[in-house]
Amino acid sequence: MPLTFVxxxxxxxxxxxxYFATSDFSRVHHTPRPDLPISKTWSPIPYFxxxxxxxxxxxxxxxxxxxxxxxxxxxxxxxxxxxxxMVWQICNNLNFxxxxxxxxxxxxxxxxxxxxxxFQSNSQAMGIIDTLTTRRIIKSHMPAPLLPKRIWTVKxxxxxxxxxxxxxxxxxxxxxQNIFGYKGSFDDFIDxxxxxxxxxxxxxxxxxxxxxxxxxxxxxxSTYEEMKKDLQGVIEKTAKFLEKSYTKEQLKTLxxxxxxxxMADNASVNFTEHLDRFGTxxxxxxxxxxxxxxxxxxxxxxxxxxPEQIKRFDEQIxxxxxxxxxxxxxxxxFMGTTY
Numbered sequence: 001m002p003l004t005f006v007x008x009x010x011x012x013x014x015x016x017x018x019y020f021a022t023s024d025f026s027r028v029h030h031t032p033r034p035d036l037p038i039s040k041t042w043s044p045i046p047y048f049x050x051x052x053x054x055x056x057x058x059x060x061x062x063x064x065x066x067x068x069x070x071x072x073x074x075x076x077x078x079x080x081x082x083x084x085x086m087v088w089q090i091c092n093n094l095n096f097x098x099x100x101x102x103x104x105x106x107x108x109x110x111x112x113x114x115x116x117x118x119f120q121s122n123s124q125a126m127g128i129i130d131t132l133t134t135r136r137i138i139k140s141h142m143p144a145p146l147l148p149k150r151i152w153t154v155k156x157x158x159x160x161x162x163x164x165x166x167x168x169x170x171x172x173x174x175x176x177q178n179i180f181g182y183k184g185s186f187d188d189f190i191d192x193x194x195x196x197x198x199x200x201x202x203x204x205x206x207x208x209x210x211x212x213x214x215x216x217x218x219x220x221x222s223t224y225e226e227m228k229k230d231l232q233g234v235i236e237k238t239a240k241f242l243e244k245s246y247t248k249e250q251l252k253t254l255x256x257x258x259x260x261x262x263m264a265d266n267a268s269v270n271f272t273e274h275l276d277r278f279g280t281x282x283x284x285x286x287x288x289x290x291x292x293x294x295x296x297x298x299x300x301x302x303x304x305x306x307p308e309q310i311k312r313f314d315e316q317i318x319x320x321x322x323x324x325x326x327x328x329x330x331x332x333x334f335m336g337t338t339y
Contacts, residue, residue, distance in 0.1 A: 164336025
C-alpha cells in the first residue's frame with residue numbers, strides 16, 4: 001500500500017495538537033496507486049492523523065464497499081451531519097417518524113470513529129457497518145487517499161460537503177474542546193490548524209482532492225453555504241443524484257424538517273444525550289451552553305476571531321491556493337465568498 005506514516009516529532013506543535021488520551025500523531029504520505037488511476041488527481045501533501053490510525057489502515061483499505069452504498073464525505077464541521085439526515089430521508093421515502101426514533105449514528109454510521117478515540121475499536125465499528133442489510137449511508141471525514149480502495153473501483157454514490165475554512169476552524173475548536181477534551185486555547189488550536197496538526201488537515205488539500213473528482217458521475221460536490229442559501233435547490237439536486245423522485249410538496253416538507261431550528265431540536269441528530277457521556281469518558285465538563293449544532297450561520301467566525309487571526313488564515317489560504325495552482329473557483333469556496 002503506497003502509504004507511509006511519519007510520526008510527528010516532539011515540540012510545541014505536537015503539544016498544541018494533543019487531545020484526550022491522544023498525544024502521538026503522524027503525517028500520512030501517499031503516492032499515486034497503479035491500481036487506481038483516479039489517484040493521480042490527488043494532492044501529494046501528507047495528511048495529519050492520530051498514530052493509531054496506522055493500526056487500522058489495512059482493514060480500512062480492504063473494506064467491502066457495495067455498489068448501492070452512499071458515502072457522505074467531508075472534513076469535520078462542514079455540514080456532514082446535516083447532509084446525512086437529508087440523504088437518509090431521501091433514501092428512506094421521507095420516513096420522518098422512523099428517523100426520529102433511531103439515532104442518526106445508527107442510521108448512518110461513522111466509518112473511522114475508532115481511529116480517532118483511544119477508547120473505541122475501529123474493527124468493531126466497521127464490523128457493525130458490514131452487517132447492515134439495508135442500503136448503507138456511511139459517513140467519513142477521511143481524505144481521499146485514506147479511504148477504502150474499492151470506493152474508487154466499485155464507485156458507489158459519493159456526496160462531498162465542504163464549507164469555508166474559517167467557519168470550520170471555529171466550529172472544530174468548540175468540538176475539540178467539548179468532545180475531544182482539548183485543553184489548549186483558541187490561539188493554540190489556530191496554530192495547530194494552520195500548522196496542519198488537526199485531524200485530517202490540511203483542509204485545502206482535502207477539498208481540492210474531491211473538487212478534482214467532482215465531474216465523476218458518482219460524485220456530487222456540495223457546500224454548506226449553498227445549503228444555507230438554497231436548501232430546496234440542494235435537496236432537489238441531491239434527490240436527482242440519488243435517483244429518487246418526490247413531489248414539490250414532499251420536498252418542501254423535507255426542507256422544513258432540515259431547517260436549522262428543527263435539526264437543533266431533533267434528539268435523533270443533535271447528540272445532546274451523548275454530551276454528558278462523552279464528558280464522563282474524557283473527564284471533562286462541556287463548555288456552558290455548548291451544543292453539537294451551535295449557530296448554523298455563514299461567516300460566524302467574525303464573532304470569535306480577531307482581525308489578526310483572520311489575516312493569518314486569509315494569507316495562508318491564498319498562498320496555498322496559489323502554490324497548488326488550484327482552480328480559481330476553489331479560492332471562493334475556501335474563503336466562503338461564493339455566496
